[in-house]
Amino acid sequence: MSARLAACEACRKAKLACDHKQPDHAFQAEKSREAEVGSILALDLYFKLANAFVSSIGSPDEPPSFNPRRNPYPNPGYLGSSSHAAIFKHITPEGDHGLGSHQAAPEALHSDLFGDNHLVLQGADILKHLLTTYKLSAMKDLVMFWLAKGANLALAEPFVNECAQSVSQLFSYNDDNWHLVYARCLMQNSAQPLQFNDTTDLADFSAQFLDHNARWETLGIFFAAVTRATIDIAFFPSLYTTEQEQYTLRRLCTKLCDFALEISLSLDCLNDLQLIMQYENFIVHSYVDGDQSYHSWRKLGDAISSTFALGYHENIETKPNIPPFLQELRKTAFARIYSADKNIAIFLGRPPRMNKRFCHFQIPSCHNAPHSRAWSSDAQAGYRADTRWSALCASLKEEIWELLQDKHDPQCASRASAIQRQAETQWQRLPPHFRLESSLKECTQGPFERDFVAGVRLHHLHVLFLIRLLLLKSPTEPDAPIIETAGQMLTLVVEIILLRDQLTNSGTGLIWKVAYYGLPAAGILLLAMLKQHMPRMQRTRSLQDLSVFVAEVQIGTIVRAGDPNYALLSKATRTIQRFLDSTHSDTAQPVAEVAGQEGTDEWATLLSLDLWDFEAGFWQSLADHPSLLAIEPSLPPL
Known part of the structure; x- marks a missing residue:
């Protein structure tokens, strides 16, 4: 051995x-x-x-201490009628809300058993890098300039200006470790519950997260606004003069916004401010990563989960001790998240995640209106009005989506007609100054109002478009009603593209309008022209609109290589260009002759069976049409 x-x-x-x-x-x-x-x-x-190194930012009597342990008693959030809480509430003492309350227990808020130190350290490092690279005062000036143009964050609108003013005066750089001190103090503040009662006003509520009470949520809202401002403002010399500098600042602000959100959520004390930040963070990612990005899809899912966890899918007006402004804010949050769910689901061809069957549908009220869905004659264009209208249209889109699952039901056509009547009734109930009945160029309102009425019209046309699309036997056989609706949608989108410098984002950006409304409309019009189903005058107008659409994409005014939605728009543009070339080619066979050749029916089967799919797959299939295969694309690869 x-x-x-x-x-x-x-x-x-x-x-x-x-x-x-x-x-x-x-x-x-x-x-x-x-x-x-x-x-x-x-x-x-x-x-x-x-x-x-605890500084003057609300310096606590005792220096805050970091502790990597987490709260061992997670906050359950809203618990509904089928939960254990519904049973136990019958045997708990009166006034004890039991296990179903989503308010954190007071003793837990003073414990060190919360938070995620790894996130806090990363957030602190990003904060230090950002504020030592760019002047905070310049970022505040950028946000204020953006606000002066009439833009804002749609849900966080009441707080953006105050958050910008507060954050700009928050930091002092007296020591190399200042970022660690502030990171911890911000987290300590984020762990505090937001207090209110039925007499609390907006100013009192806001004071709990401004100035020395600033929280990570405060930073998140501010840097979400900075990110959005960099998208709308192409040149701001004190921060950026080139696209690369603009992109770098945008990415850094997005990253800090992400950490601010994740740190806040790690505390397990969900509240109204965190839900607002979740929604705005989702919108930021839709701009930065694109509407097809999984990051954006997941962020929206997180916001939906928080909506349910807070119980805001139930009737908010029945909850006790909620001040009126907070009721309206919660209704707005529900309505915007509900609308986003429907629109993104349609855009991506995925199931929606918020079903009216399990929600109390609610929208913010209109001043002086007799009931929740009514409009007053003096209603003003704004983010709240945009929220109301987009949610009302999203409600109809959900019903259309459900009909799509029962397309072969004998009652489908009659149910679709009922939805169309609802859509027309909703349109007629709008205040006259919200209804765009003529060309956008003839609209004499300001930049925000012009964009607003264009968006209102597109929402309405899209509902009608989806109804007609639902009733088609095949997407390759568009009928007159859907051709008419698609033509109106494309014409309005092209007008928005041409007038983009005279418009201010009133709820959705230019790229979203082009991709969500413009591409489906263009696809139907191309199919109609390939099948020779379009009157000559309408065909001429559609060709003009398509030509402008392609030209604007080609010169890079809508989207550039590297932009989030570039792949989708460039694929569609190449297909449209090939069709336009085919209509002007002396050597090409007439479209009607080619369309009648043997094999066209086989091509039709290549189109997506999902009638709502107008993404890259649809445009690839359309590009394979026999009449387009004979034409060499004149465009170089985009």
């Missing part, structure tokens, strides 16, 4: 098994262990430095 060799000195000190063959391995292992211990010591030093 061979004698067991003693471990080498390096392995013995490192407390590692020794193979007696690779002394360098033991040395590296020891170094690795030392590095790991060093990281732990560095993290501990971070915590101690943060505690040692």
Whole structure:
């Protein structure tokens, strides 16, 4: 039996098994262990430095201490009628809301057992990098300039100006570790519940997260506004003069906004401010990552989950001790998230996640209106009005979506007709100054109002479009009603493209309008022209609109290579261009002749069976039409 060799000195000190063959391995292992211990010591030093350098931002009597442990009693959020809480509430003392209350227990809020130190440290580092690279005052000026143009964050609108003013005066850089101190203090504030009663007003509510009460949510709202401003304002010399500088600032602000949200959520004390930030963070990602991005899809899902967890899918007006302004804010949050769910579901061809069957449908009220869905004659264009109208249209879109699942039901046509009558009634109930009945160029209202009425009209046309699309036997056989509706949609989208410098975002951006409304309309019109189902005058107008659409994409005024929705728009543009070339080619066969050739029916089956799919797959299939295959694309690959 061979004698067991003693471990080498390096392995013995490192407390590692020794193979007696690779002394360098033991040395590296020891170094690795030392590095790991060093990281732990560095993290501990971070915590101690943060505690040692508490500054004037609401300096607590006791320095805050970092603790990596999490709250062992997670906040359950809203618990409905089928939950255990519904049973136990019958045996709890009167006034005790039981386990179903989504308010955190007061004793838990003063515990160190919450938060995620790793997130806090990362957020602190991003904060330091951003504020040492760019002047905070310049970012505030950018936001104020953006607000002066009439734009804003749609849901966080009441708080953006105050958050910008508060954040711009928040930080002082007296020490290398200032970012750690502020990160911890912001987290301590974020852990505090937002207090209110039935007499609380907006100013009192806002004071709980401004100035020395600033929270990570405050930063999140501010940097969401900075991100959005960089999208709408192409040149701001104190921060950026080139596209690359603009892109870098946008990405940094998005990253900090993400950390602000994740740190807040890690505290497990969901509230109204966090829900607002979740929605605005989703919108930021839809701009930065694109409407087809999984990041955007997941962010919207998170906002929906929080809506249910807070119980805002139930009748908000029946909840006690809620001040009127907060009721309206919660209705607005529900309505915007509900609308986003329907529109994104349609755009991506995925199931919606908020069903009216399980929700109390509610929208913010209109001043002086007799009931919740009515409009007053003096209603003003604004984000609240946009929220109301988009939610009303989204409600009809959900009903159309459900009909799509029962397309072969004998009652489908009659149910679709009933939805169409509802859509027309909704349109007629709008105040006259909200109804765009003529060309957008003839509209004499301001930039925000012009964009608003264009958006209102597009929502209405889209509902009619989806109804007609639902009733088609095949997407390759468009009928007169859908051709007419598609023509109106495309014409309005083209007008918006041409007048983009005279419009201010009133709820949805230019790219969304082009992709969500313009592409389906263009697709139907191309199919109609390929099948020779379009009157000559209408065909001429459609060709003009399509030509302008393609030209604007080609010169890069709508989208550029590297932009989030570039792939979708460029694919569609190449297909449209090939069709336009075919209509002007002397050598090409007439479209009607080619369309009647053998094999066209087989091509029709290549089109997506999902009637609502107008993404890249639809345009690829359309590009394979026999009449287009004979034409070499004149455009180089975009």
